[in-house]
Amino acid sequence: MRIGIFVCHCGSNIEATVNTAAVAKKSLEYPDVVFATDTMYTCSEPGQDSIVEAIKEHQLDGVVVASCSPRMHEATFRRTVQRAGINPYMFEMANIREHVSWIGKDKDANTNKSAELVLLASEKLRNNRPLFPQQFDVTKRVLVIGGGVAGIQAALDCADGGIDVVMVEKTATIGGKMAKLDKTFPTIDCSSCVLSPKTVDVSQNEKITLHAYSEIESISGFVGNFTVKIRKKSTYVDWTLCTGCGSCIEKCPSKKNPDAFNEGIGTTTAINIPYPQAIPKKATIYADVCRKLRDGKCGVCAKVCPTGAIKYDMVDEIIEEQVGAVITATGYDQMDWTQLGEYGAGKLPDVVTGLQYERLLSASGPTEGHIKRPSDGLEPKSVVFIQCVGSRDKSIGRPYCSGFCCMYTAKQAILTKDHVPESQSYVFYMDIRAPGKMYDEFTRRAMEEYGTEYIRGRVSTIQPHIRPDGVVGYMVRGADTLLGQPVEIDADLVVLAVGVEGAQGAAQLAEKLRISYDQYGFFMESHPKLKPVETNTAGVYLAGVCQGVKDIPTSVSQGSAAAAKVMALFSKPKLQSDPQIAFVDIKRCIGCGKCITVCPYQAIKEVSFRGAPKAEVVGTVCQGCGLCNATCPQGAIQVAHFTDNQLLAEVNALCQF
Amino acid sequence: MEVIQLDKARNTNFLKEVEAESGQKLSTCYQCGNCTAGCPGGEFYDRQVSQIMRAAQLGLKEEALGNRSLWLCLACSTCSARCPNEIDVAGVMETLRSMARREGYVNDRPIESFWKAFLDMVSMNGRTFEAGVMADYMLRTGRGWSNLAMAPAALAKGKMPFFPHRIKGRKEVARIFKRYAEKRS
Amino acid sequence: MKLAYYPGCSGEGTSKEYDVSTRAICEALGFTLTDIDDWSCCGSTPGHSLDHALSGALSARNLALASTMEADCVVTPCPSCLSNLKHAKHRMEDPAFKAKVDELLDEPTPALPEPYSVLQVIVEKLSMEEIAAKVKKPLKGLKVACYYGCLMVRPPKVMQFDDYENPMSLDNLLVALGAEVVPFPLKTECCGASLGVVDKEVTSKLSGRILERAKQFGANCVVSACPLCQMNLDLRQSQAEEAMGQKFELPIFYYTQLLGLALGLDDSALMMNKLVVSPHALLKSLDAPAEAVAPEAKAEPKAEDKSDEGAAS
Structure with missing residues (x-):
């Protein structure tokens, strides 16, 4: 074999603490190495060209580049060697930047370690074999999970591009959190007015199949060929018959149930349609509060339904869909702020969340757009907004900023003044974070034009008291750190800007999708800067707050970005599979089946070979994780490009020192 | 008010001492003011807790130690319980108070005198008794007469014994104070 | 249940009624109190305000005395005493702090028992x-x-x-x-x-x-x-x-x-x-007839249920 070594300076990133010329010189002593050099930027065009030239000039059949992490440039250099006619898997990378130059200052030690890593890579290379990808078909349909604004945008863009879309929404209506908002910042336009053309589009678009009140049961398969099982939860109403006329809702006797769409402010019936512009506009019976379903006594809705749509014996249904890609847009939920005893732990009726306040402001809300406090219906004259409730708070494990609260609080303060001109709003804040277009100007407007009083400091506690007139007030005790003094405000209503976290059930969904997520339930993107829409599972993309906090315009942008990714994927006639997957040496396999048990992708099946059980890898499903290889008692199942022999060659190279 | 020459006035050793003695990392304080907001003593302070924390963060010894607030702190720990950055603010206050006392910054003689009167009583008898502490405190400071208004009620209820309960091990207790005084001198 | 009892100085003066009633209810509820022999003052607020090691030593003396008693746990009615005793116990888990405290005492402290309030014992041991x-x-x-x-x-x-x-x-x-x-x-x-x-x-x-x-x-x-x-x-x-x-x-x-x-x-x-x-x-005015009281009646501030789990999921 004829191996060439290229040791990269990476400008001064490596060169400053590694003697790259010495590493190149040393590597000439290694077996099969016939050429070695150091270069300024190996990844640059001239750098790559020098590899191509060297391959031709020295008849190389394997290349090692000692530079950065393979996550950075492995794909680049594989393409380079391929250009020169070498199989891309006859290439190895030694990471002497992240693993050496960036973490140590001792130049001699760094140079030695780099030389060892180059030896390790070249010894592996000596055991490499050319590998070739397989080609396979793509199912050109996409699954969109979550019907909020990010998911809606992704679905509409995909449909626009001619792709069939399957949308799955957990609740009975699409629209997500945006449908609950009264107005949006910084334009103060009506949230449902700008959203409803899009939700209507979803319902009328022939390319989009909507499964509302449904959840993902399981997903199997791989990029291009996913099989999705969807649980259509029982609505107890045949939606093909329901016209959304509302007779059932009018007559339902179970009226005192907490209204989820209104965030628990006000009550609703056991059979309901969440809000007037709901899509689909179909009724759903909630079994836990329905008298007929709970006690067997009632049945009023069935009697009044003009189309006979009520089906008390309906059960959940599991349906199957085939898709080639998945966009998750599952959004967020507010963190459980009732753990904050100092703010009343959720037991003070007139201490509400930002989302609850949106419902109090909304004309479609429980108070028809008149601000009334929940306890006694009083129109508040003194409203206190508290920022960072459950955000930037290490003591409860919430160190991050929730991003959009500063802006929506400014909006709510403006709207409060609009609704109740004689009211005074106060905002307790730590920092105002308003980096968007027209955002800072907007918060200035809240202060300058609407007289909102911004007070820099956290609130320590909210304590109810009874005023001389018998009305309950809420003593908000905070600090004005600019004044350097504790302050108290006797509020009628307190609005908490509650921090956000990944939607409930996000972690479980991530497990089904085999994507990573953090401790707050946000899904992990493939690269924080350069792959913000992709995940580490091929064919699964992210849109909206499920990936991290963002406001509406950014969520919409990411929805479009995810759609573009799907369209790019589907534009290829066939996809290539990664050849770095498991394969079975049938002579060694004893058919014990351990690999089948441990495989997280169900990529191994049992076959009969001359009457004996043997393992067989389904190449397109295997992700090359190597669990089977580690489990196999016989060493019969190996992962291509990471075989036992290749790894042992690396170990031997290191252990001779 | 004066302009603080921040680069010159900072005493990083002082900051390190406060951190070492309190076991708290002051750079984790982001000055939200929650400690000031919840402090029951705040309305009586000459410098708020968050401002004292700021002074300590910057290493401004004079500002951190030379205030009456340290002596008015009620040690109720509300600040520590609600600190979003899990700083034991009350512990920092106590550390500063202890340092202030060692370095001659005592800013409230009466309070310190009351504490001394109390501890002297413990040192002598092994236990305290209110009448003795009060009398001692009033003698030392010539203050505390408002407490006399309470005395008749307390006396009438038999709540103010005139003689201390002296324990058998009082010498043992006295030795604790003696060693403490020696160590501090 | 046997409890080592630390009455605290105020029990001999301003809070005599607390001490006396604590002893009485403990007896009525089946807890046997034995005073820590020759207990001394914990140093109270002045103690910890001036120095943690001094406060620790004053508390440790009492906990050390209690550790020699045959008791299920150490209790005190006074939260201020309890706070000092608990802080001493807590801080002395740090060997450097323990060394500072031991310097002030006649003998190094043995392993100290955890002190509790009488209230905690009552509400946790009895339903x-x-x-x-x-x-x-x-x-x-x-x-x-x-x-x-x-x-x-x-x-x-x-x-x-x-x-x-x-x-x-x-x-x-x-x-x-x-x-x-x-x-x-x-x-x-x-x-x-x-x-x-x-x-x-x-x-x-x-x-x-x-x-x-x-x-x-x-x-x-x-x-x-x-x-x-x-x-x-x-x-x-x-x-x-x-x-x-x-x-x-x-x-x-x-x-x-x-x-x-x-x-x-x-x-x-x-x-x-x-x-x-x-x-x-x-x-x-409390001359009500002795009748059984419903124990399940829980004291909760009156407030509407605002939990946002609605009928829909």
Whole structure:
């Protein structure tokens, strides 16, 4: 074999603490190495060209580049060697930047370690074999999970591009959190007015199949060929018959149930349609509060339904869909702020969340757009907004900023003044974070034009008291750190800007999708800067707050970005599979089946070979994780490009020192 | 008010001492003011807790130690319980108070005198008794007469014994104070 | 259950009734108290305010004495003593701190037992149903504001007892005794502690606010578990009234007195006449028939259920 070594300076990133010329010189002593050099930027065009030239000039059949992490440039250099006619898997990378130059200052030690890593890579290379990808078909349909604004945008863009879309929404209506908002910042336009053309589009678009009140049961398969099982939860109403006329809702006797769409402010019936512009506009019976379903006594809705749509014996249904890609847009939920005893732990009726306040402001809300406090219906004259409730708070494990609260609080303060001109709003804040277009100007407007009083400091506690007139007030005790003094405000209503976290059930969904997520339930993107829409599972993309906090315009942008990714994927006639997957040496396999048990992708099946059980890898499903290889008692199942022999060659190279 | 020459006035050793003695990392304080907001003593302070924390963060010894607030702190720990950055603010206050006392910054003689009167009583008898502490405190400071208004009620209820309960091990207790005084001198 | 008992200095003076009633109810509830022999003062606020090691040594002496006793655990009625004892125990897990403390003592400290409040032992060892079953005289007619003070629950990492923002142990206990518990948002606000001696303005205002809020929410008495809180609210109530410009006339009971009353103990065990604000008129009005009290009735501030889990998921 004829191996060439290229040791990269990476400008001064490596060169400053590694003697790259010495590493190149040393590597000439290694077996099969016939050429070695150091270069300024190996990844640059001239750098790559020098590899191509060297391959031709020295008849190389394997290349090692000692530079950065393979996550950075492995794909680049594989393409380079391929250009020169070498199989891309006859290439190895030694990471002497992240693993050496960036973490140590001792130049001699760094140079030695780099030389060892180059030896390790070249010894592996000596055991490499050319590998070739397989080609396979793509199912050109996409699954969109979550019907909020990010998911809606992704679905509409995909449909626009001619792709069939399957949308799955957990609740009975699409629209997500945006449908609950009264107005949006910084334009103060009506949230449902700008959203409803899009939700209507979803319902009328022939390319989009909507499964509302449904959840993902399981997903199997791989990029291009996913099989999705969807649980259509029982609505107890045949939606093909329901016209959304509302007779059932009018007559339902179970009226005192907490209204989820209104965030628990006000009550609703056991059979309901969440809000007037709901899509689909179909009724759903909630079994836990329905008298007929709970006690067997009632049945009023069935009697009044003009189309006979009520089906008390309906059960959940599991349906199957085939898709080639998945966009998750599952959004967020507010963190459980009732753990904050100092703010009343959720037991003070007139201490509400930002989302609850949106419902109090909304004309479609429980108070028809008149601000009334929940306890006694009083129109508040003194409203206190508290920022960072459950955000930037290490003591409860919430160190991050929730991003959009500063802006929506400014909006709510403006709207409060609009609704109740004689009211005074106060905002307790730590920092105002308003980096968007027209955002800072907007918060200035809240202060300058609407007289909102911004007070820099956290609130320590909210304590109810009874005023001389018998009305309950809420003593908000905070600090004005600019004044350097504790302050108290006797509020009628307190609005908490509650921090956000990944939607409930996000972690479980991530497990089904085999994507990573953090401790707050946000899904992990493939690269924080350069792959913000992709995940580490091929064919699964992210849109909206499920990936991290963002406001509406950014969520919409990411929805479009995810759609573009799907369209790019589907534009290829066939996809290539990664050849770095498991394969079975049938002579060694004893058919014990351990690999089948441990495989997280169900990529191994049992076959009969001359009457004996043997393992067989389904190449397109295997992700090359190597669990089977580690489990196999016989060493019969190996992962291509990471075989036992290749790894042992690396170990031997290191252990001779 | 004066302009603080921040680069010159900072005493990083002082900051390190406060951190070492309190076991708290002051750079984790982001000055939200929650400690000031919840402090029951705040309305009586000459410098708020968050401002004292700021002074300590910057290493401004004079500002951190030379205030009456340290002596008015009620040690109720509300600040520590609600600190979003899990700083034991009350512990920092106590550390500063202890340092202030060692370095001659005592800013409230009466309070310190009351504490001394109390501890002297413990040192002598092994236990305290209110009448003795009060009398001692009033003698030392010539203050505390408002407490006399309470005395008749307390006396009438038999709540103010005139003689201390002296324990058998009082010498043992006295030795604790003696060693403490020696160590501090 | 055998308990090593640390009475605390105030039990010999200003809070005699707390000490006496604590002993009486413990006996009635089946707890055997044995005083720590020759116990000494924990140093109280002056101790820890001046130096942690000094405070630690004063507390450690007592815990070391208790460690030689045959008892299931060490208890004290006084939250201030408890705070010092617990802090000493807690801080001495750090060998450097222990060395500092040992330097002040005659002998190095042995392994120290964990101290508890008498209240914690009662509410954790007995169920509210068990206590309700022992009630001979339900406290019907008492509208109680339960005032916990600072030290019973804070700092939570050291005290390890109840919810530090909204503790419920006294509320639950009083409900089990048949009293009505009023919603009380200032449960753990500071009363001004010992600063009253030096600066009566501090205690008058802080205690005044507590009394004012209790009255606002309809309380006809306050229950306390702390000698210093009780003294500020009771003995200094007239100062608080002066500061707030209003009359309160709220009797301030130790919870042990009310527990003893409900258990039917004799007044010599309760010492109600030691209270400065006389409770006699109020107690006289409590001539309700002895009937079983529903133990499941939980004291919760009146508030609508605002949980946002709705019918839809």
